Amino acid sequence: MIKYILTAVFTVSLAATALADGAATYADKCADCHGDKGQGMGAKKKNPVAGVKAEVNKKSIIEGKGKMKKVAMDPKDVDEVAKFVEGLKP
Numbered sequence: 001m002i003k004y005i006l007t008a009v010f011t012v013s014l015a016a017t018a019l020a021d022g023a024a025t026y027a028d029k030c031a032d033c034h035g036d037k038g039q040g041m042g043a044k045k046k047n048p049v050a051g052v053k054a055e056v057n058k059k060s061i062i063e064g065k066g067k068m069k070k071v072a073m074d075p076k077d078v079d080e081v082a083k084f085v086e087g088l089k090p
């Protein structure tokens with residue numbers, strides 16, 4: 001029984017860590033152009049990304065997208081930040 005509880009606690013804390021890291025990477029690498037909550041920049045909210053699917057985020061980061069140049073970062077950070085952005089509320 002205790003083993004199951006420990007496993008559950010461990011799994012939850014791992015998930016929480018991934019989200020926290022995604023948030024830090026976002027603030028560091030994306031927020032300047034997409035707003036601190038993915039809402040887009042400025043009064044016109046240009047280029048919002050909140051809620052964009054993780055796969056689309058990954059592709060945009062790795063290959064670039066239109067006027068956005070690709071962003072160099074660790075593949076692990078790409079995964080985390082891609083999930084973080086998908087989880088943001090548009």
Ligand code: HEC
Binds near residue numbers: 029034048060065
């Ligand atoms: C230097 C500014 C800049 C940075 C930094 C930047 N972006 Fe972008 N991003 C843009 C611009 C500008 C566009 C719009 C490109 C276009 O349509 O021509 C865009 C488009 C996107 C899109 C496509 C949105 C859609 O609806 O198709 C996604 C997803 C995205 N960015 C995610 C990210 C993520 C995640 C990061 C951080 C790793 C990031 N961007 C960092 C400027 C930036």
